[in-house]
Amino acid sequence: MVKKEYYLEYKIKKNRPGLLGDISSLLGMLSINIVTINGVDDKSRGLLMRAETEDQIKRLESILRTIDTIDVVKLREPKLRDKMAVRHGRYIERDEDDRKTFRFVRSELGLLVDFMAELYKMDGHRLIGIRGMPRVGKTESIVAASVCANKKWLFMSSTMIKQTVREQLLRDEYSPKNIFILDGVISTNRAGEKHWQLIREVMQLPAVKVVEHPDVFVENSHYSINDFDYIIELRNEHDEEITYEGVEKNNLFQDSEFGGFNF
Incomplete structure (x- = not known):
C-alpha cells in the first residue's frame, strides 16, 4: 500500500x-x-x-x-x-483578504526561490504575477527558481540583459515544460500587436507563465488580476510601498536587476 x-x-x-x-x-x-x-x-x-x-x-x-x-x-x-514552513522554519506571509497573494522581503530570497520552484513543478496552466520595485530581485528570483525546478525559461519581454520583445517563438519553444516570462511594462510600452498575439497564444499553453508588474499588464490588456493563480509581492523592507510611477517614467533599461552588468 x-x-x-x-x-x-x-x-x-x-x-x-x-x-x-x-x-x-x-x-x-x-x-x-x-x-x-x-x-x-x-x-x-x-x-x-x-x-x-x-x-x-x-x-x-x-x-x-x-x-x-x-x-x-x-x-x-x-x-x-x-x-x-517545515523546510525554512517559518510560514510564508499571506494576505488575509486576498489568499492568493504572498509577501516576501529581499532577505527572504531563498524562501521565495524555493516557493516559486515548487509552483513551477506543478502541471498545467499557472499564471503568476510578481510585484516589486526595480532592483529588488524579481527577475533573478524568477530565473533562479527555474534553475531549481530544472525548467527552461524564455523571456517574451524583458530588460534582463538587453531589451527583449519577442514576436514569435521557435517550434520547440512552445513546450509546456518551459517557463514563459514577460515584463508588463515592456509589453505595454514597447511592443506591438504581433507581440500581444504571441502572448495570447502562450496563455493558451498548459504551462507556467510569470508576469512582472502584473498590475500594469492587466491595465493594458483584456486580462484581469483574477486570471492570476498567484500574486507575489517582493519588497526591500516590510513597510515599502510598491508603486509603478517611477518604473513607467524612467528609462526601462535601468529597471533591470541586471542592468549594470555587461554580458
Whole structure:
C-alpha cells in the first residue's frame, strides 16, 4: 500500500525534556514515518509524516488531544505553505483578504526561490504575477527558481540583459515544460500587436507563465488580476510601498536587476 503524506503542527504549551522523543515514539507505535521535522515560528513544531491509512492519523489525533503539554494546530494533508514552513522554519506571509497573494522581503530570497520552484513543478496552466520595485530581485528570483525546478525559461519581454520583445517563438519553444516570462511594462510600452498575439497564444499553453508588474499588464490588456493563480509581492523592507510611477517614467533599461552588468 502506498503511504500518504500528512502534516502535523503543534504548539508547545509546556516544554519538558523528552517531549519530542515521546511524540516520535508514539508515531513509531502507530507505524507512521517522520519525513521531516523542524521548529516553525516561535513555539510551534512541524512534521511531515507518511501513513498507510487515514485511520492511523485519526488515532494519532485522538491521542495527541489528550496530551496537556501541547496544542495540535494542524493535522492534514500538506499544503505547499506547510512544506515551506517545515523546510525554512517559518510560514510564508499571506494576505488575509486576498489568499492568493504572498509577501516576501529581499532577505527572504531563498524562501521565495524555493516557493516559486515548487509552483513551477506543478502541471498545467499557472499564471503568476510578481510585484516589486526595480532592483529588488524579481527577475533573478524568477530565473533562479527555474534553475531549481530544472525548467527552461524564455523571456517574451524583458530588460534582463538587453531589451527583449519577442514576436514569435521557435517550434520547440512552445513546450509546456518551459517557463514563459514577460515584463508588463515592456509589453505595454514597447511592443506591438504581433507581440500581444504571441502572448495570447502562450496563455493558451498548459504551462507556467510569470508576469512582472502584473498590475500594469492587466491595465493594458483584456486580462484581469483574477486570471492570476498567484500574486507575489517582493519588497526591500516590510513597510515599502510598491508603486509603478517611477518604473513607467524612467528609462526601462535601468529597471533591470541586471542592468549594470555587461554580458
